[in-house]
Amino acid sequence: MNAKEIRQYFPILNQQINDHPLVYLDSGASSQKPIQVIEALDKYYKYDNANVHRGVHTLGNRATDEFEGAREKVRAFINAREAAEIIFTRGTTTALNIVASGYARTYLQPGDEILTTVVEHHSNFIPWQQAAKATGATFSFIPLAEDGTVTVEAVKQAISDKTKIVAIHYISNVLGDTAPIKEIAQIAHQHGAIVVVDGAQSTPHKKVDMQDLDCDFYAFSAHKMCGPTGIGVLYGKRELLEKTEPFEFGGEMIDFVELYDSTWKELPWKFEGGTPIIAGAVGLGAAIDFLQEIGLDEIEQHEKKLVQYALEQMEQIEGVAIYGPKQNRSSLITFNVTDVHPHDLATVLDSYGIAVRAGHHCAQPLMRWLKVTASARASFYLYNTEEDVDALVSGLKKAKEYFNNVFS
Numbered sequence: 001m002n003a004k005e006i007r008q009y010f011p012i013l014n015q016q017i018n019d020h021p022l023v024y025l026d027s028g029a030s031s032q033k034p035i036q037v038i039e040a041l042d043k044y045y046k047y048d049n050a051n052v053h054r055g056v057h058t059l060g061n062r063a064t065d066e067f068e069g070a071r072e073k074v075r076a077f078i079n080a081r082e083a084a085e086i087i088f089t090r091g092t093t094t095a096l097n098i099v100a101s102g103y104a105r106t107y108l109q110p111g112d113e114i115l116t117t118v119v120e121h122h123s124n125f126i127p128w129q130q131a132a133k134a135t136g137a138t139f140s141f142i143p144l145a146e147d148g149t150v151t152v153e154a155v156k157q158a159i160s161d162k163t164k165i166v167a168i169h170y171i172s173n174v175l176g177d178t179a180p181i182k183e184i185a186q187i188a189h190q191h192g193a194i195v196v197v198d199g200a201q202s203t204p205h206k207k208v209d210m211q212d213l214d215c216d217f218y219a220f221s222a223h224k225m226c227g228p229t230g231i232g233v234l235y236g237k238r239e240l241l242e243k244t245e246p247f248e249f250g251g252e253m254i255d256f257v258e259l260y261d262s263t264w265k266e267l268p269w270k271f272e273g274g275t276p277i278i279a280g281a282v283g284l285g286a287a288i289d290f291l292q293e294i295g296l297d298e299i300e301q302h303e304k305k306l307v308q309y310a311l312e313q314m315e316q317i318e319g320v321a322i323y324g325p326k327q328n329r330s331s332l333i334t335f336n337v338t339d340v341h342p343h344d345l346a347t348v349l350d351s352y353g354i355a356v357r358a359g360h361h362c363a364q365p366l367m368r369w370l371k372v373t374a375s376a377r378a379s380f381y382l383y384n385t386e387e388d389v390d391a392l393v394s395g396l397k398k399a400k401e402y403f404n405n406v407f408s
């Protein structure tokens with residue numbers, strides 16, 4: 001994989017920010033989009049746009065074929081059994097809320113348990129916290145290892161027959177650890193619980209296989225994997241999706257509407273009320289084609305090498321504290337520099353054209369566990385190079401110097 005060649009597909013990367021070449025290290029928040037995806041959206045709107053599932057006219061049929069074709073691409077991409085198990089949503093957040101609302105709130109009873117971790121992004125935390133509050137279920141946490149990782153042992157100890165739902169990240173957006181989802185699913189199933197996986201940070205960076213992982217629900221967002229904003233996916237096993245109540249009611253998701261009751265369309269459309277995210281699905285399909293052409297294994301290898309290269313250099317800088325596991329880390333590094341607020345750090349880095357994220361990363365319980373209020377994060381993707389890492393390291397050194405001078 002040649003990241004320098006790949007960069008040519010991303011027009012946005014070819015620009016100066018504050019008189020420096022842009023070094024985009026915030027793909028964990030949202031990735032950039034290749035020309036292939038931009039052109040697919042352009043083509044759809046220029047030549048094929050119409051509403052889906054209703055018309056007999058040619059544009060309507062074309063749009064429907066492209067929309068449902070994208071669903072099939074997603075199915076193959078994550079190796080789901082059937083396209084009906086792929087629900088298009090607004091993103092990971094909506095996907096997880098569908099399960100928390102239509103499944104957890106419908107079926108949990110007082111005394112049942114939702115098991116999660118304090119590592120979760122708020123999108124995979126608050127929906128469960130609120131579902132527990134609404135149903136009287138217990139909200140419990142798998143204890144973390146010292147480096148913040150989730151071990152199979154810890155899951156075995158935390159789970160019980162009261163556990164009905166295990167809600168967990170595949171890759172954390174702060175620590176970059178990879179949770180042992182396949183083993184967790186096996187353990188959960190032995191206890192009669194289901195596993196809901198937040199795949200927002202895993203799907204862009206590694207091959208994922210629903211049948212191999214055997215998780216019950218899985219959520220991800222297109223905008224973190226070269227696709228457009230406004231669309232994501234909820235995967236669910238058919239029998240569980242059948243049991244899950246619809247999240248939104250309205251046009252397109254009904255079979256029959258009577259005065260005092262209604263019935264729902266079959267899967268997946270039962271969850272896609274209103275005009276669906278047609279162009280978004282087309283864009284997501286193009287993003288999948290793009291990623292597959294390069295190869296998810298190649299992307300993962302490239303990022304692991306970059307992260308290793310970055311870690312080696314960042315560890316040398318005095319006063320830099322890095323969070324998360326040392327080994328087997330995915331595509332991001334979250335850190336702090338002694339006596340420098342991460343927002344100030346990110347502002348100085350931006351003055352050198354380097355984009356990193358600073359803040360609590362929508363993971364306040366984890367910040368508390370780490371005993372920090374905020375942190376900075378550099379996140380990498382297929383278009384990042386060793387030169388980007390060098391720029392970050394040099395930027396960090398300059399920022400440290402700047403703050404040392406200002407405050408000494």
Ligand code: 7TS
Pocket residue numbers: 028029030091092093094121123124169171172173198200201221232357361362
């Ligand atoms: N889960 C994880 C692990 C995430 O990283 C994010 C977004 C979400 C859920 C929510 O995804 P959305 O597309 O519905 O917003 N994470 C980040 C981030 O780390 N910085 O900005 C957004």
